[in-house]
Amino acid sequence: MKVLGLTGSVGMGKSTAAAMLRRMRLPVFDADRAVHRLLAPGGAAVAAVAQAFPGVAAADGGIDRRALGARVFGDRAALARLEAILHPLVAVAELRFLGRARAHRRRLVVMDVPLLYETGRERYCDAVAALWAPRFLQRARVLARPGMTEARLAFLRAQQVSDAEKRRRADFWVPSGLGRAVTWRRLRAAARRLRDGGGDADPCVLEPENVGE
Secondary structure: OEEEEEEEEOOOOHHHHHHHHHHHHOOOEHHHHHHHHHOOOOOOOOHHHHHOOOOOEOHHHHHHHHHHHHHOEEEHHHHHHHHHHHHHHHHHHHHHHHHHHHHHHOEEEEEEEEOOOOOHHHHOOEEEEEOOOOHHHHHHHHHHOOOHHHHHHHHHHHHHOOOOHHHHHHHHHHHHHOOOHHHHHHHHHHHHHHOOOOOOOOOOOOHHHHOOO
16 A cells, blocks of 8 residues: 655645545545544543643533634744644554555555644655645635734744745645646646556646746
8 A cells, every 4th residue: 555645834725635636536634634533522632732721621522723723823832732742643543544544455545744744754655745836825825714814824834844845855746826627637647656656747847937936
């Protein structure tokens, strides 16, 4: 079984790419969704997070993610404490996903992990595809989200490996600002190459200067 890591900085179109890969009938592990489950009522991280960050417990028995976000925003030490709780639990969920995929004899699965390089999870992947879009488009996408500000965007960017570094380290980089058809073709080519050892032309053919930063 081959594992394709899918990553990209905030606002780079990773969720759209993951949905496309599911349409290609590939199993996709969604790290963000796993975190949501961990913080939901009955989630495995609720007790530890509530203890580490008093006041963020919600009335329904889960964690108020808005309140939690406010606690860690701009505070690297607080963010590190939160990550120390969540990352090992997400890793357990990843292993369960991979175990199920192997049991079903899947040839290729996708690990959708925003902080793939930041957490060292790329070492468990056979190849990595990084989503990319021009900086102005990233900014427009992110600031359109409810409650997002320039300061929050800057904080998120500061926690992530730069886009240039992601493209340098990735086996495939996939543009998400040139239309969905281009994104689809690049992802399909990457999946075919990894699964079958062949397929379409190399999806890493576009250079940043050709599409604009």
